[in-house]
Amino acid sequence: MSSKVLLATRLYPPEVGAAAFRLQALTRGLTDAGADVSVLTTRPPRGTDDPRPAKGVKRWPVLRDSGGNVRGYVQYMSFDLPLFFRLLAARADIVVSEPPPTTGLMVALSSWLRRRRYVYYAADIWTDALAATSAPAPVVSIMRSIEGVALRKALKVIAISQGVADQTRQFSVDPSRVVVVGNGVDTETFSPDGPAAEPGYRYFVYTGTMSEWQGAEIFIDAMEEVLLRFPDVRLHFFGQGSAEAALKEKAARMADDRIRFGGVVPPAEAATWIRGAAGSLVSIVPDQGYDFAKPTKIYAAAACGTPVIYAGKGASAGMVAEGGLGYASGFSSTEVAKAMIRLLEEPDHGRAARAAWVEDNASLRTSGRHAAAEVLRAIEEGR
Missing domain, CATH: 3.40.50.2000 (Glycogen Phosphorylase B;)
Structure with a gap:
């Protein structure tokens, strides 16, 4: 039975x-x-x-x-x-x-x-x-x-x-x-193989939940510095959460439509945007009792082969650095901007290794x- x-x-x-x-x-x-x-x-x-x-x-x-x-x-x-x-x-x-x-x-x-x-x-x-x-x-x-x-x-x-x-x-x-x-993550949906978004410009992507404790506004602040070097770059948010309205309000204060919100999209569509991105952005506000967390969006990005920029400290910072998944940054707009600029300047040869790491570990x-x-x-x- x-x-x-x-x-x-x-x-x-x-x-x-x-x-x-x-x-x-x-x-x-x-x-x-x-x-x-x-x-x-x-x-x-x-x-x-x-x-x-x-x-x-x-x-x-x-x-x-x-x-x-x-x-x-x-x-x-x-x-x-x-x-x-x-x-x-x-x-x-x-x-x-x-x-x-x-x-x-x-x-x-x-x-x-x-x-x-x-x-x-x-x-x-x-x-x-x-x-x-x-x-x-x-x-x-x-x-x-x-x-x-x-x-x-x-x-x-x-x-x-x-x-x-x-x-x-x-x-x-x-x-x-x-x-x-x-x-x-589902490594059949999130994988290096498959279509990648081609909007006609380079961009970074943030996917998933937007909560207060994640502090995604750090990436909007960093974009102001990034745009001084690379005015063609955009930032796309996909997802929802309690901080979404505040993020939209903050983004609206920028001069033009350089930060865009696409709402909740199916996993396959999210994977398409992740594959085409210069980097996927993840953050947790440090010292708020949540430094132990490992957001699933890290795995989703790495499974697509896309480098991760993690702003914060704790378990995720160590995983991103030790796994070769991208860059772990301090929780400051200046440090985040430096990591974003580095991804825009340097060729990326680690896509296959990141996807293999996720298949083996996540x-x-x-x-x-x-x-x-x-x-x-x-x-x-x-x-």
Whole structure:
């Protein structure tokens, strides 16, 4: 008899995002191992309906913000509260929970009532990111308590990196119940092979989430210095996030249309823009409690062979430097501008090596299989 696994997540393809792709890879890994998988998720925003709904994916209407995202406490609750009752009605050997912590709390409560176990898939420490924003201290404190409950009550915590695993210690999680499975990207979509954008000028690209703790405004400031040397260069942003409006406002103060925002695009289109870029830009504001993170956009860029400029410090800076993925820069516009100018001046001969590094170290296919194995192992441990 096959094991029955239930995934609880507000994000799942066809929505675009690292969490959605990671859980899809987990689902494939579980299915390949013979498990029966069901996914409790949201109805995707208009314009992204999947013409071929995946088997076992059960969707529920949800409130979204003006950008079409399930982001914000009201939006979270519109998913989490119905989820609680959906979980109570569902049969499973084990449940897998994805952040935010409010979803983890619903999974923890329903699992206690149903007397079954759950696994918490920790892609990050959610409240560390929240604390790096302008969120009120009482809100951070409450959410940290909720995240602690979700982590401690899990039979197993699956972390995407050693940095995330280490951060779980602040919640008094038993280290023996935390496993690292790695993170990655779809190396079939993000690869050096395929079309590259040719807009008629050189450009840099920023893809993915634009949050306060990422500090992407550093690249807009750096562009002012870059344009003094290379007035033909442009900067393209693709994605969305809480800082998007502020970034657009800052970019609008420049004299012309040299910084452009393309919104959320399908992965294949993002890969096209990454392949054609002089460099892909990634940043994390240092000393905000998030220096341990390794953004997926680093892997996506390197998988396409494109050099990365990482502004910040910590785990990502070391990975970019040691892996030969591009340049690690201090978090200052002057240092970032120097790295951007260097990429514009020097020929790039490292595309194949970067793509090979990602295939060896950050394939989503591999991390999905590892995560699936840990979930199935948790079922046996629970028995």
